[in-house]
Amino acid sequence: MTVMAIGIVGMVSVLLAVQMKGVKGEYATYLTMAAGCFIFFYGVAKMENIFEAMQKIQEMVNINKVYLATLLKMTGITYLAEFSSGICKDAGYGAIGSQIEIFGKLSILAVSMPIVLALLETMQGFLA
Numbered sequence: 001m002t003v004m005a006i007g008i009v010g011m012v013s014v015l016l017a018v019q020m021k022g023v024k025g026e027y028a029t030y031l032t033m034a035a036g037c038f039i040f041f042y043g044v045a046k047m048e049n050i051f052e053a054m055q056k057i058q059e060m061v062n063i064n065k066v067y068l069a070t071l072l073k074m075t076g077i078t079y080l081a082e083f084s085s086g087i088c089k090d091a092g093y094g095a096i097g098s099q100i101e102i103f104g105k106l107s108i109l110a111v112s113m114p115i116v117l118a119l120l121e122t123m124q125g126f127l128a
Helices: 005-022 025-060 065-089 094-127
Strands: none
Touching: 005 094, 025 065, 065 094
16 A cells, blocks of 8 residues: 555544534544454554565664664654554543643653763763
């Protein structure tokens, strides 16, 4: 499936959800959650291509595996946080969705701290 097909799935789901909202509001929420999960898991399946590209980059350039693993963790955290936040906001719980976004940002910051510290130590070595 291409981006166009995923876009069509999303638009059809939204249009159906709008129609269902008048009849049974909870069904509209379930439909959007199902469509979101479908798109989410399709996106996760595409991660295999990203892993392969990262391995090729690592073979071409001598990069520490920790840096690539951290980059992938940050990407995963971002994807999960945005997905969860969007579901919460669509269901009418914007405050919880915003809290998920904040937690995701803090998690990314926590995961990236060892790399930031290593960078600062390297810079300090050049300056000393």
